[in-house]
Amino acid sequence: MAYGKHKRGAFASPEGADNPARVNLTALMDILSNIIFFLMASFGAQTLELTSAAKVELPSSTSELTLKMSVAVAVGMEELFVEEEPVGRLQGGKLVGLDAKRFHPRLEETLKRVRAQRLAKNERKKDADEVILFIADRRLKYSTIDRVMKTCARAGFTKFRFAVSKK
């Protein structure tokens, strides 16, 4: 037999010749499938967590495109986040702390830092490092959205994926 019926090889049973050892992969497969599902769940949960942290009510859409990893910017009615870090405040749905050119300096600085960190970590540029996952409240006015998007573009992020809830 392949695993040494008469020899004491690496896979031979210690008791002797009549009990050939078997490699049981069931437990390994169980663990791997659990890990895969856990990673999927934690990514979905991360977005939802960020949505609730910024108290965002997402707009609904007929889009079927699924979420992909990217830099998350969340704009609620009161607070602005990059990933999970609060970087600015809003009053009455309008951004506070814009500079003379109507950009948001702290948002730009944070995004540049995140971008540099991601690029330093990866050998090659990835799509996820170039795109913003844009999580914004459906009630926000375009004047606010525009300021956030333009600041993102100034920090090097010109592509966006708008997070929406499915209809």
Added chain:
Amino acid sequence: MAGGGGGGEGGVEEFDLTALMDILSNIIFFLMASFGAAVVAVLPASVPTISEAGDNDTARDEDKVTVNMRLHSDGAVEISASNNDMLPEELAPLDKKIAGKAGKLDAVAVNGHLWAIKSKYEKSKNVVIVPDDEVTYELLVEAMDMSRERHMVVNGKSVYPEMFPAVVVSSLVK
């Protein structure tokens, strides 16, 4: 005994719950994952950038146009088309103003007019949406939905042919 071995002869049977636990834990994680995926989707968009070659997003080939949508806060939409190699008179028939319906887009009229443009210039893919400052994010997403695909029913089945999936969100220069 209820759980006793059928074979008798002193053999003690044990319930092996490992496989059951494995299946249950997999199902839990799967449900968690599918819940997250079911709730949130994404819409791709971009903002205008300065091109080093002095080029722009406007179509050049005569078999395609770039659609421009001016979006007002009351749901009214002004649609026009542009192409750097075509005369404005050729594109003028594509211009249309569509009034809003109770603060929302007239979805049927907007989607229908965009489909007419797409049918005439089949290779077109780009739409530039220019919302007013007071337009809500929800209305912007609705406009993106209306321009992305045609909503139609063929032989009793819903089909969604692609129209203008490449969206650029822009604003007027002040």
